[in-house]
Amino acid sequence: MHLLKTIEDHVLTNPEAIAFVSNGDQISYKDLWEKSDNISASIIQMSLKDSSPILVYGHMETEMIVCFLASVKSGHPYIPIDISIPIDRVTKIIESSKAELILNVSKLPISINNNVQVYEVNEIEKLYLNNNVVSDSWVKDDENFYIIYTSGSTGNPKGVQISANNLQSFVDWMLKDYPINEKLVFINQAPFSFDLSVMDIYPALASGGTIFAITKDMIAKPKFLFESLRVSKAQVWTSTPSFIQMCLMDPSFTQELLPEIRVFLFCGEILSPSICYQLRERFPSARIFNTYGPTEATVAVTGIEVTDALLKSYQVLPIGLPKNDTKIVLLDGDKSVEDGEKGEIIIVGPSVSKGYLGQKEMTEKAFFEYEGEPAYRTGDAGFINNNTLFYKGRMDYQIKLHGYRIEIEDIEHQILKTSYVKATVVIPITQNEKVEYIMAAIVPTEHPFEKEFQLSAAIKKELGEILPAYMIPRKFIYCDELPMTPNGKVDRKLIKEKVLV
Numbered sequence: 001m002h003l004l005k006t007i008e009d010h011v012l013t014n015p016e017a018i019a020f021v022s023n024g025d026q027i028s029y030k031d032l033w034e035k036s037d038n039i040s041a042s043i044i045q046m047s048l049k050d051s052s053p054i055l056v057y058g059h060m061e062t063e064m065i066v067c068f069l070a071s072v073k074s075g076h077p078y079i080p081i082d083i084s085i086p087i088d089r090v091t092k093i094i095e096s097s098k099a100e101l102i103l104n105v106s107k108l109p110i111s112i113n114n115n116v117q118v119y120e121v122n123e124i125e126k127l128y129l130n131n132n133v134v135s136d137s138w139v140k141d142d143e144n145f146y147i148i149y150t151s152g153s154t155g156n157p158k159g160v161q162i163s164a165n166n167l168q169s170f171v172d173w174m175l176k177d178y179p180i181n182e183k184l185v186f187i188n189q190a191p192f193s194f195d196l197s198v199m200d201i202y203p204a205l206a207s208g209g210t211i212f213a214i215t216k217d218m219i220a221k222p223k224f225l226f227e228s229l230r231v232s233k234a235q236v237w238t239s240t241p242s243f244i245q246m247c248l249m250d251p252s253f254t255q256e257l258l259p260e261i262r263v264f265l266f267c268g269e270i271l272s273p274s275i276c277y278q279l280r281e282r283f284p285s286a287r288i289f290n291t292y293g294p295t296e297a298t299v300a301v302t303g304i305e306v307t308d309a310l311l312k313s314y315q316v317l318p319i320g321l322p323k324n325d326t327k328i329v330l331l332d333g334d335k336s337v338e339d340g341e342k343g344e345i346i347i348v349g350p351s352v353s354k355g356y357l358g359q360k361e362m363t364e365k366a367f368f369e370y371e372g373e374p375a376y377r378t379g380d381a382g383f384i385n386n387n388t389l390f391y392k393g394r395m396d397y398q399i400k401l402h403g404y405r406i407e408i409e410d411i412e413h414q415i416l417k418t419s420y421v422k423a424t425v426v427i428p429i430t431q432n433e434k435v436e437y438i439m440a441a442i443v444p445t446e447h448p449f450e451k452e453f454q455l456s457a458a459i460k461k462e463l464g465e466i467l468p469a470y471m472i473p474r475k476f477i478y479c480d481e482l483p484m485t486p487n488g489k490v491d492r493k494l495i496k497e498k499v500l501v
Helices: 002-013 029-045 062-073 087-097 121-125 164-177 195-206 216-220 222-232 241-248 273-282 308-313 360-366 408-415 452-463 492-500
Strands: 018-022 025-028 054-058 078-082 101-104 117-120 144-150 158-163 185-188 210-213 236-239 263-266 287-292 302-305 327-332 343-348 367-370 373-385 388-394 398-401 404-407 421-431 434-444 475-478
Touching: 002 029, 002 062, 002 164, 002 195, 018 029, 018 062, 025 029, 025 062, 029 062, 029 121, 054 062, 054 087, 062 078, 062 101, 062 121, 062 144, 062 195, 078 087, 087 144, 087 158, 101 121, 117 121, 144 164, 158 164, 164 195, 185 195, 185 222, 195 210, 195 236, 216 222, 236 241, 241 263, 241 273, 273 287, 273 308, 327 373, 360 367, 360 373, 388 398, 398 434, 404 408, 408 421, 408 434, 408 452, 421 492, 434 492, 452 475
Parallel strands: 018 210, 054 078, 054 101, 078 144, 101 117, 185 210, 185 236, 236 263, 263 287, 434 475
Antiparallel strands: 018 025, 144 158, 287 302, 327 343, 343 373, 367 373, 373 388, 398 404, 421 434
């Protein structure tokens, strides 16, 4: 594969260059390559089923990247699993993916009942030392490179398959159209189980750059975060708008803190003009880019530079132009819409996934061929003005919250599993077309609690065992029954109106 060969070239030409830094730990390109070779050799000796995915469990340790490369070098895609994901959900991912191997980077014990092998990363690395893995075994072409699990409407996560070709198309575009290909230092804010992380991992490695991780411990302690940023020498910032908004709340988040910063890249949710105005004021020499794309089309497929002229022209920022090998089509049903009219955003091109792992029916609903090329129905509404794409929100019950894509029905399904809930409906609360938080309206069962906050705490505690924290509603309201529409459906609009009164 071209991407792996490119990384190998950096190993040969600049072996001591630092590839990844996390919490004071770092790894060179040489060590990254050699360690991943050793683990890859061990995986090959295990004789796993062809193309069987490998779960890599951890947070942002340097060994996570090692294990990603080891997996694909041995001919297997990897599934990144962050330690914040509840074990119940991890079990569902194992069942869905039919994974036979977990590489545990976290140093935390994993209690899994499935018939799956679990290896500590240091343990598996020592099984077959000094084994060179030939490139013939590498993942290539249409074979899966990684699988990212997202929220699913049935209560089960769904695995988006991203091939070597999909990833290559994305990386080629990033290095061609953005000023990030000069061995720069990239900020990595997104956990690896969130596909925004791919926007910094592989452009950085493909260009011989350095990835600097912002861990959950740093984010939890702002003083620690800002001290880390100060020493990072970061030149490329990749994050959700929500994360940069949090940083901007501190007046010390300026060019003085990050004197070498050149580029801000945003993806995952709506980028507001107010954030850009603040960045232009505090980082006058840096360039800002707004990008858009779903996991199913490999991170992002459109982008635009946010200049002063653009900010003066639009109150809602556009999400840009498609990359050169991709088409954006707007459909109303099966018919194309005129410029300026709203339609569903359809992505057509080589970065579109082959579909959801083991989910044939779900894949056939979302993926199809358009004029002989792979295409994906995003469920996002948009319109085109002056050849530029604008985002107009979701067309269904799928939302984006702080960059994470969430199925509303998934959360409802999980809330109904808890002990004190008879019926529920989950409502996204939006402001300026951006989801600020999620709220659950609940018809409770009989319960022993005197106060509503006690009931909410009990429900949240149970949800914490089965859902990631970002999927747990911030607010709960209680009612005797859920209002219905004349068609016999829950009246979500009426519930939302009552909440916002």
